Amino acid sequence: MEIKKLGEFALIDLIKVDTIHNKENVVIGIGDDAAALIPAPHHLQLVTTDMLVEMVHFDLSTTSAWQLGYKSIAVNLSDIAAMGGQPTHVVISIALPSYLSVDFVVSLYEGMKEICHEFGVNIVGGDTVSSPNGLVINVTAMGEVDPKKLQRRSGAGVGDLVVVTGALGDSGCGLELLQQGKWTEHGFFQPLVTRHVTPRPQVTAGAMIASSGSTSMNDISDGLASEANEIARASHVGMRIYAEMIPLSAEVCAAARALGKDGLEYALYGGEDYQLVFTIPPQQFSLLSQADLGTKLTVIGEVIEERHGVLLVDEDGAESLLEPKGYNHFRQ
Ligand SMILES: Nc1ncnc2c1ncn2[C@@H]1O[C@H](COP(=O)(O)OP(=O)(O)O)[C@@H](O)[C@H]1O
Ligand SMILES: Cc1ncc(C[n+]2csc(CCOP(=O)(O)OP(=O)(O)O)c2C)c(N)n1
Ligand SMILES: [Mg+2]
Ligand SMILES: [Mg+2]
Ligand SMILES: [Mg+2]
Known part of the structure; x- marks a missing residue:
C-alpha cells in the first residue's frame, strides 16, 4: 500500500506496537509530546x-528494509557499547520518500524491533516526515553507565596494550562484494555481506571490558586507522600497531x-x-582474557609516547605512520 493512502498518524499507529521491551524505566513511550523515562x-x-x-x-538495491532497520539501531548501540554502557531507549526519526510502501516501513520496524528486543531497548518516540528525495533514518540512543566504568577516548596511557574485539575488515569487504554484485546468497562470502548489512554491536563485551580496568575505548565505524588515531589524539599518546596481529577472518582473506x-x-x-x-594495562588484560566475552580479543599493539605518532609495523619490522584515513563524509 502507498504511504499517502494511510497518512502520517495511521502509520505511527502501525509502528507503535511492540516497542517497549523493558517496562520498568518507561512512564510514557510513543503517543505523547515527549517520552517520560525513569533514570537509573x-x-x-x-x-x-x-x-x-x-x-x-x-x-536499497542491496539492503532489505529489515536489514536496514536492524543496522540503523545497531550502529547507535555500538556507540553506547564503546562508552562501556547498557543501551536503554531509542528515538527514531524517518524521512520517507513517496516511492516506499507501507510494507517497507513495517519491515524496517520489524528489523528495528528485533535488535531492540535482543538488547532490551525500548523505542520511546520519533518523528515521521516526507522526503522529496531519498530515505533518511536518524536514531538517537540512550544508555546508562556506572560512573566508575565510563570509557572515554582520552584515558590511554603509555605501556597499555591496544586490543580489538572480533575480526576486522569483513564489513568493508562485504560492501565491495555487494557493490560489484559478486556474492551469492549461500556462498563462502555470505558472512561478509551479513556483517555489513546486519552488524552486531558489542554491548556485552563493551561492558565487560569497561569493568576490567580498560583505559580508553572507541567503536570502529570509520576503520581501525581512524579510530586508533582518535584515541591517540584524545589521550595525547602514540601507538605501535603490528599489521600481522590485526585479526582478519578466513573469508576476508579469501575474498580480498x-x-x-x-x-x-x-x-x-x-x-x-x-x-x-x-x-588496557597488561596486568588487567591478562585477567580479562580469561573471561568469556562472547567474542575473541586480540592484542594488536601497544601505547607509546605521543612524539612517535601512531605507527604501523609491517611484517618486516618496518614502521610507517598510520594516517587517520578511514571513512570521511566530505572526502570520499
Ligand atoms: N552536527 C553535530 N552537532 C553536534 N555534535 C556533533 C555533530 N556531529 C557530530 N557531533 C559530535 O562529534 C563527536 C564525534 O562524532 P562522530 O565522529 O560521528 O562519532 P562516532 O564515530 O562515535 O559516531 C560526537 O561527540 C558527536 O556527538
Ligand atoms: C551505499 C554505501 N556507500 C558507502 C558505504 C560506506 N560507508 C558509509 S558511511 C561509512 C562510515 C560510518 O558511517 P558514519 O556516518 O561516519 O558513522 P559514525 O562514524 O558517525 O558512527 C561507511 C564506511 C555504505 N555503507 N553504503
Ligand atoms: Mg557512531
Ligand atoms: Mg557519529
Ligand atoms: Mg564516521
Missing part, C-alpha cells in the same frame, strides 16, 4: 545519535584475494565493523 539511580545518562542516508550509508585487494586495507580503512578498539 547512581548512573550516568549516555546519549548518542547517528544518521543513515540513502546512497551514503545504504543502497579474489578481488585483487589486501584484506588488511579493509580492516584499516573499510569501516562499519562496529567492533571495539580499547587500551
